[in-house]
Amino acid sequence: MIITRISGGIGNQLFQYAIGRALSLKNNDGLKLDTHCYDLNKEPNRSFTLYKFNVSAQIATRDDFKKTRIPDPLRQDPYSRLIRYALRILESNKSLNKRKVILEPDFTFHSEILEATGNHYLSGVWQSEKYFKSIENTIRNDFKLKNPLSETAQKVKEMIDSCVSVSIHIRRGDMVTKPNLIKKYGAPTHEYYKKAISYILEKHHTNGNIIKLFIFSDDIVWVKEHMTLDANVVYVSEYNLPDYEELILMSKCKHNIITRSSFSWWGSWLNQNKDKIIIAPRKMFIAETINDRDLIPESWVRI
Numbered sequence: 682m683i684i685t686r687i688s689g690g691i692g693n694q695l696f697q698y699a700i701g702r703a704l705s706l707k708n709n710d711g712l713k714l715d716t717h718c719y720d721l722n723k724e725p726n727r728s729f730t731l732y733k734f735n736v737s738a739q740i741a742t743r744d745d746f747k748k749t750r751i752p753d754p755l756r757q758d759p760y761s762r763l764i765r766y767a768l769r770i771l772e773s774n775k776s777l778n779k780r781k782v783i784l785e786p787d788f789t790f791h792s793e794i795l796e797a798t799g800n801h802y803l804s805g806v807w808q809s810e811k812y813f814k815s816i817e818n819t820i821r822n823d824f825k826l827k828n829p830l831s832e833t834a835q836k837v838k839e840m841i842d843s844c845v846s847v848s849i850h851i852r853r854g855d856m857v858t859k860p861n862l863i864k865k866y867g868a869p870t871h872e873y874y875k876k877a878i879s880y881i882l883e884k885h886h887t888n889g890n891i892i893k894l895f896i897f898s899d900d901i902v903w904v905k906e907h908m909t910l911d912a913n914v915v916y917v918s919e920y921n922l923p924d925y926e927e928l929i930l931m932s933k934c935k936h937n938i939i940t941r942s943s944f945s946w947w948g949s950w951l952n953q954n955k956d957k958i959i960i961a962p963r964k965m966f967i968a969e970t971i972n973d974r975d976l977i978p979e980s981w982v983r984i
Contacts, residue, residue: 683800684741686718690944696806699812751766751801783804810950827927834930893913896910961984965977
C-alpha cells in the first residue's frame, strides 16, 4: 500500500497525489491519502481539495497504518513521536526506495523512488512531472472535476474559448508578507510579466484574432491598482470562484504565464492546447541553495 501525505494548497496536493498514483499503479497496489494536517488544523489557511477531482484514492485510516506497520502521524503523544523519529534515524542509511517512510530529500527528481515496492509512506511535495510522466494521461483524467463548472465559471470559459486567451497568475499573499517565503521565492516583477506577454505576442500569429489576458490572483485589487497591462484584460479572480474552478479555467487558456507557484504550474500543465506557449520565471526560487532543474518541463519557456 502507498500512503502519501497531503498538505498545503491545491497545487501541492496535486503533486503529492500524482507521485502516489504513479507508484501505486506501478506496483498494482492501493493508494491512500493521509490528510491529518487538515484534521489537526496544521494548515489553518488551506483546505483539502482533492475530493473535487476525479481522483482514485481513499483517505488513510488508523487501521491502514496498523496493517502496513507505518507509524501513525495522527498519534501526537511523545512515545509515538519518538517512534517516528527513531524510524527516520534507522532508515537514514538506506536508499530511498528501501525506506518505509520516504521523506523528500530536496527539489530534484530522485528516480530511485519509483523503484519502491511494498508498503511506503511518502512525505514531501515532489514537484516534477518526471515522477508521473509515464502515466500522464491517467493524471490528466484524474484531475478533471467531478462536477460541471458553476454557471459563472462556465461564462468565463466561454470568454476563454472565444479568443486567443493567455492566463497570467500573479501570486501575492504570503509570498509578499512572510519573510521566510520572500527569501525563498520572491514575487516576479512587473518587468517579468511584460517580457512574457511580449514574447507571446511576438511568437504567436493571431491572424486577426483577439488576444485577451485572463488574470488570476489572490490579490486582484492590488493587481488592478498597480499593474498596467497593455492588452484586453479579464480579471477572473473578481468573480470569487473556488480555487479548483480557477485552476481548470487557467488550463483552458490557449497560453499561460505562470508565477512561482504550484497552482499556476498545474493550471498550465493541464493545458491540452498542442500549440501552447507556457512561460515561467527563469528562477523558480531566488534562494541559491534550491535547485529547480527538474521543476519546469523542457518545452516551457523560461524568462
